[in-house]
Amino acid sequence: MKAYSEMTREELTAAHAQAAADFEAMKAKGLQLDMSRGKPGAEQLDLVIDLQSVLKTNEDCFDGKLDCRNYGTPMGIPSCRQLWADILGVKVEQVMVAGNASLNLMYDTVAKAYTHGMLHSEKPWCKLDKIKWICPVPGYDRHFFICETFGIEMIPVAMDDNGPDMDAVEELVKDPAVKGMWCVPKYSNPSGCIYSQEVVERIAALKPAAPDFLLMWDNAYCIHEFDGDFVPFPDILSLCEKHGNPDMVVEFASTSKVTLPGAGVACMATSEANMKRIMKLMSFQTIGYDKMNQLRHVRFLKDKEHTLALMKQHAGVLSPKFHAVLDGLERELAPLGIASWSHPKGGYFISLDVMEGTAKRTVALCKEAGVVMTPAGNPFPYGKDPKDSNIRIAPSLPPKAELEAAVEVLCVCAKLAALEKLLAL
Amino acid sequence: MKAYSEMTREELTAAHAQAAADFEAMKAKGLQLDMSRGKPGAEQLDLVIDLQSVLKTNEDCFDGKLDCRNYGTPMGIPSCRQLWADILGVKVEQVMVAGNASLNLMYDTVAKAYTHGMLHSEKPWCKLDKIKWICPVPGYDRHFFICETFGIEMIPVAMDDNGPDMDAVEELVKDPAVKGMWCVPKYSNPSGCIYSQEVVERIAALKPAAPDFLLMWDNAYCIHEFDGDFVPFPDILSLCEKHGNPDMVVEFASTSKVTLPGAGVACMATSEANMKRIMKLMSFQTIGYDKMNQLRHVRFLKDKEHTLALMKQHAGVLSPKFHAVLDGLERELAPLGIASWSHPKGGYFISLDVMEGTAKRTVALCKEAGVVMTPAGNPFPYGKDPKDSNIRIAPSLPPKAELEAAVEVLCVCAKLAALEKLLAL
Numbered sequence: 001m002k003a004y005s006e007m008t009r010e011e012l013t014a015a016h017a018q019a020a021a022d023f024e025a026m027k028a029k030g031l032q033l034d035m036s037r038g039k040p041g042a043e044q045l046d047l048v049i050d051l052q053s054v055l056k057t058n059e060d061c062f063d064g065k066l067d068c069r070n071y072g073t074p075m076g077i078p079s080c081r082q083l084w085a086d087i088l089g090v091k092v093e094q095v096m097v098a099g100n101a102s103l104n105l106m107y108d109t110v111a112k113a114y115t116h117g118m119l120h121s122e123k124p125w126c127k128l129d130k131i132k133w134i135c136p137v138p139g140y141d142r143h144f145f146i147c148e149t150f151g152i153e154m155i156p157v158a159m160d161d162n163g164p165d166m167d168a169v170e171e172l173v174k175d176p177a178v179k180g181m182w183c184v185p186k187y188s189n190p191s192g193c194i195y196s197q198e199v200v201e202r203i204a205a206l207k208p209a210a211p212d213f214l215l216m217w218d219n220a221y222c223i224h225e226f227d228g229d230f231v232p233f234p235d236i237l238s239l240c241e242k243h244g245n246p247d248m249v250v251e252f253a254s255t256s257k258v259t260l261p262g263a264g265v266a267c268m269a270t271s272e273a274n275m276k277r278i279m280k281l282m283s284f285q286t287i288g289y290d291k292m293n294q295l296r297h298v299r300f301l302k303d304k305e306h307t308l309a310l311m312k313q314h315a316g317v318l319s320p321k322f323h324a325v326l327d328g329l330e331r332e333l334a335p336l337g338i339a340s341w342s343h344p345k346g347g348y349f350i351s352l353d354v355m356e357g358t359a360k361r362t363v364a365l366c367k368e369a370g371v372v373m374t375p376a377g378n379p380f381p382y383g384k385d386p387k388d389s390n391i392r393i394a395p396s397l398p399p400k401a402e403l404e405a406a407v408e409v410l411c412v413c414a415k416l417a418a419l420e421k422l423l424a425l
Numbered sequence: 426m427k428a429y430s431e432m433t434r435e436e437l438t439a440a441h442a443q444a445a446a447d448f449e450a451m452k453a454k455g456l457q458l459d460m461s462r463g464k465p466g467a468e469q470l471d472l473v474i475d476l477q478s479v480l481k482t483n484e485d486c487f488d489g490k491l492d493c494r495n496y497g498t499p500m501g502i503p504s505c506r507q508l509w510a511d512i513l514g515v516k517v518e519q520v521m522v523a524g525n526a527s528l529n530l531m532y533d534t535v536a537k538a539y540t541h542g543m544l545h546s547e548k549p550w551c552k553l554d555k556i557k558w559i560c561p562v563p564g565y566d567r568h569f570f571i572c573e574t575f576g577i578e579m580i581p582v583a584m585d586d587n588g589p590d591m592d593a594v595e596e597l598v599k600d601p602a603v604k605g606m607w608c609v610p611k612y613s614n615p616s617g618c619i620y621s622q623e624v625v626e627r628i629a630a631l632k633p634a635a636p637d638f639l640l641m642w643d644n645a646y647c648i649h650e651f652d653g654d655f656v657p658f659p660d661i662l663s664l665c666e667k668h669g670n671p672d673m674v675v676e677f678a679s680t681s682k683v684t685l686p687g688a689g690v691a692c693m694a695t696s697e698a699n700m701k702r703i704m705k706l707m708s709f710q711t712i713g714y715d716k717m718n719q720l721r722h723v724r725f726l727k728d729k730e731h732t733l734a735l736m737k738q739h740a741g742v743l744s745p746k747f748h749a750v751l752d753g754l755e756r757e758l759a760p761l762g763i764a765s766w767s768h769p770k771g772g773y774f775i776s777l778d779v780m781e782g783t784a785k786r787t788v789a790l791c792k793e794a795g796v797v798m799t800p801a802g803n804p805f806p807y808g809k810d811p812k813d814s815n816i817r818i819a820p821s822l823p824p825k826a827e828l829e830a831a832v833e834v835l836c837v838c839a840k841l842a843a844l845e846k847l848l849a850l
Binding site for chain 2: 049053104108115287292293
């Protein structure tokens with residue numbers, strides 16, 4: 001194979017004819033494949049079935065002296081808070097454990113800033129004319145949707161393998177209308193990069209003009225290695241405190257991809273001062289979260305070490321899937337010089353950059369051939385990828401055989417879209 | 426015993442000496458009793474332990490073809506929506522099932538009206554100068570806290586045994602700033618009254634000036650009889666539709682007092698048009714609620730009939746507790762003519778009216794003697810009972826023997842407070 005850039009028009013035309021024929025052949029298979037969302041596969045769900053039966057007797061339902069079957073304890077049960085404090089490397093006083101979804105906690109945090117303001121806000125954000133937000137790209141579409149639903153203007157900032165472009169971020173936070181920033185510091189969605197120590201320090205040391213700047217630290221993949229051993233990560237709360245920003249950050253995590261997506265336990269960690277204010281505001285919203293599920297999780301996961309052992313089992317399922325995708329991309333696309341992609345060692349995604357101006361077309365072609373991809377542009381604010389180049393690949397859900405078929409389709413579609421563009425068809 | 430109103434000052438002084446002595450004797454016991462919140466007791470929690478082990482195998486985790494262990498299905502699993510549709514007497518299309526608390530759904534509904542507006546709102550409520558709300562009193566403190574946290578001005582409306590004073594309500598809704606109303610239509614918190622058919626019809630037929638008037642129908646005790654058989658209730662959604670107000674009402678319920686408080690399943694029912702808008706707004710907040718807990722509940726509760734049979738078991742625990750309180754009040758306070766109270770057949774509370782101007786004092790005395798009551802005034806907006814007369818009694822949590830001791834304390838404190846007032850001490 002030869003890079004498209006080195007091909008003559010004749011060669012490109014021949015390559016296009018071949019790609020078009022391959023595409024038709026794949027369409028004819030009537031595939032129904034899905035690489036669109038970061039959902040664990042059935043094999044992973046099966047790993048945790050014992051979670052459902054750890055609580056059997058009435059006596060089982062106590063966390064120490066606390067009867068988890070009744071109202072109250074809005075910060076969550078002590079043992080579950082301790083488990084999360086151990087995993088995140090924060091103090092137990094800084095952690096609350098909640099319901100089934102960290103997204104819900106993130107939404108609620110921004111919603112409360114909007115309706116009531118944060119600890120250091122002059123007024124609720126809904127009373128402000130303009131709110132801006134720093135969005136490292138490519139990023140997580142659901143983060144961006146939260147900004148969008150509250151009318152927050154999103155400012156994209158480029159990412160590289162070390163995390164967001166900190167020169168740009170440091171410049172942006174000089175604007176007092178810039179009220180916050182999304183971060184997925186470990187195995188970032190979708191590139192899978194880990195923010196470097198230097199980047200994390202610079203984030204913690206930011207001097208935002210807004211006194212109520214809100215660093216949303218979504219540590220969704222904090223223990224989610226699929227290749228290699230657990231990679232320790234810095235405690236952002238301590239770092240922010242060290243740099244004089246104790247109340248700037250709120251950290252989030254969950255067991256959605258440790259136990260069950262949608263039936264796990266989410267947590268939030270922040271300074272005690274922040275926590276006090278947030279819990280006061282939350283006291284109007286809930287009497288408490290599902291403590292039985294928290295207890296179920298503690299009994300099943302036991303401690304950090306045991307949880308990491310479970311993550312190794314997940315890795316055993318996920319690693320072959322990721323490598324099937326990476327191998328497919330390497331084999332089909334690398335020689336053609338029309339695409340680049342990330343090589344993550346954890347998390348749930350691969351970030352693929354196809355030839356500029358062909359991402360939407362590639363995803364549309366995939367759909368035609370029965371392969372559902374995340375919509376092109378989704379990893380960008382307002383769904384707009386200025387280069388129309390990025391495609392998020394989620395390899396976790398399909399069985400490996402389906403995944404191989406899906407990657408084959410994806411590569412043919414990326415080729416076809418590139419050739420259409422090069423030939424100006 | 427003689428009514429205080431018929432006593433001479435000398436007799437009142439003697440009664441006061443006796444009450445004061447009784448009070449000291451009770452204080453000396455060092456009691457630690459709690460009748461403050463509507464929490465089920467341990468015996469009730471024990472009734473539902475099998476809920477914890479209905480899901481054992483991976484195959485158990487499917488609701489038909491739906492794998493409840495993965496993301497998605499924000500409206501909730503079909504079988505659980507059907508169960509709630511049957512209980513509430515609404516169409517399954519009108520019901521969504523959610524997480525562990527109807528309070529959370531109620532807060533979120535008001536919060537979304539505040540941040541985004543309702544279906545027929547001209548603008549989000551946070552952009553309005555003034556929002557007013559109708560609050561039947563005595564009512565549920567947590568409802569009022571939701572209004573308070575969003576700066577909504579609460580207007581109390583009196584309740585009698587048939588529900589809210591509808592003449593007053595019909596007058597109030599002529600004001601376009603009046604945006605909503607709280608209702609607990611069956612076994613109202615705290616009086617335990619059931620809204621009469623006429624009151625419910627008049628509510629459904631309201632013609633509010635506000636196009637986005639929001640009737641918050643908290644059917645918390647819809648199947649919660651402790652004396653006698655299940656009392657059918659009207660479908661408020663159909664009634665509102667019949668009267669040309671299809672989108673005016675949102676109904677809420679939960680299994681908090683059917684299975685486990687804080688670990689049950691909450692639901693919300695409203696018109697399909699409302700539901701579509703609310704679910705769109707909720708899609709930014711959550712990917713879905715805990716479907717495993719929904720499924721667990723369906724497997725355990727089975728259907729409406731089986732659920733009603735479980736409620737009979739709860740009644741078997743609750744009825745003796747309520748009667749212990751009612752008997753104590755009857756015996757100790759009725760002859761004195763200083764108090765009146767409700768005689769509910771379901772729900773979780775008794776509404777006690779002590780002599781005007783003595784509720785706060787009575788509750789303070791109770792506390793001194795080791796009995797925690799709901800703070801006086803709590804069942805009123807801003808915690809202000811204009812008559813300082815109402816005390817909410819929650820008989821469900823303490824074991825019967827403790828409850829008898831607590832009621833004895835309460836009666837002595839009510840007497841002592843009344844006598845202090847009558848003697849102007």
